[in-house]
Amino acid sequence: MVLAQLGGSITRALQQMSNATVIDEEVLNDCLIEISRALLQSDVQFNLVQDMQTNINNIVNLEDLAAGHDKSKIIEEAVFNELCKMLDPGKSSFVPEKGKTSVVMFVGLQGSGKTTTCTKYAHYYQKKGWKPALVCADTFRAGAFDQLMQNATNAEIPFYGSYMESDPVKIAVEGVERFTEENRDLIIVDTSGRHKQEAALFEEMRQVFEATKPDLVIFVIDSSIGQAAFDQAQAFKQSVAVGAVTITKMDGHVKGGGSLSAVAATKSPVIFIGTGEHMDEFEVFEVKPFVSRLLG
Numbered sequence: 001m002v003l004a005q006l007g008g009s010i011t012r013a014l015q016q017m018s019n020a021t022v023i024d025e026e027v028l029n030d031c032l033i034e035i036s037r038a039l040l041q042s043d044v045q046f047n048l049v050q051d052m053q054t055n056i057n058n059i060v061n062l063e064d065l066a067a068g069h070d071k072s073k074i075i076e077e078a079v080f081n082e083l084c085k086m087l088d089p090g091k092s093s094f095v096p097e098k099g100k101t102s103v104v105m106f107v108g109l110q111g112s113g114k115t116t117t118c119t120k121y122a123h124y125y126q127k128k129g130w131k132p133a134l135v136c137a138d139t140f141r142a143g144a145f146d147q148l149m150q151n152a153t154n155a156e157i158p159f160y161g162s163y164m165e166s167d168p169v170k171i172a173v174e175g176v177e178r179f180t181e182e183n184r185d186l187i188i189v190d191t192s193g194r195h196k197q198e199a200a201l202f203e204e205m206r207q208v209f210e211a212t213k214p215d216l217v218i219f220v221i222d223s224s225i226g227q228a229a230f231d232q233a234q235a236f237k238q239s240v241a242v243g244a245v246t247i248t249k250m251d252g253h254v255k256g257g258g259s260l261s262a263v264a265a266t267k268s269p270v271i272f273i274g275t276g277e278h279m280d281e282f283e284v285f286e287v288k289p290f291v292s293r294l295l296g
Ligand code: GDP
Pocket: 108, 109, 110, 111, 112, 113, 114, 115, 116, 117, 193, 248, 249, 250, 251, 252, 273, 274, 275, 276, 277
């Protein structure tokens, strides 16, 4: 079930509930079953769905609600709040400060959209008058430097990388040093990905992290990842101090719900979403407006 359908299914379940002549336990249960089914079909992790159901049942105590209470409104609010909670780790991420050098490292699997997202992120801040710079510490994928160079050139953002050097740590350190000297206020380090989670990738990530001491690590996840999202995100979090998440390809006709579990797995907020291949197809992510939009 794609995200737009998910929103429609939840809204329909709520409508059906509020149309009932009497809202009793059975009606509430049917409604929650429908919502849970829709979430599971969208690849939201089972535990999260179960927690949501339990929490709503705890919050909405129909017996205790005196007559005259708008039960359907209370249930709708509880569902809205629980969906927001699912996407809100309860803490914000590091926020870079304009004019002060910050280092932001991007991590994620190959193909997740990491390199594209690095440029989008740089471009987003550049439009606001910042002085970003890009460092290509991906020496694993042939063509990674060319891709970053092309993106950076299109966006008119300074970049650093090497065709010759094979040590990503060395490149990352040199790039960060150079751009720090040049007083760039947002130094973005793109790291290697792999097709799957493997020890070598995590070791390399750890080394780049140790050497550059980034202020923020952003984990990039493809929205089409499905149920594997939770484990993948958790594996990255266990290797480096992930502080924020960016979900890519939210424009595609994908289920998308799996990637939302990355919040629970990393205990970090989603800060941006990618909505297309173009540099400007990049949005700040805010939980409440997202859930409102989802539910139409
Ligand atoms: P990396 O291997 O993780 O660095 O991934 P890339 O940045 O090379 O992206 C892989 C593919 O996904 C490229 O074709 C990108 O254009 C595409 N891509 C990245 N972000 C988005 C997005 O938000 N929407 C769409 N539709 N495509 C994206």
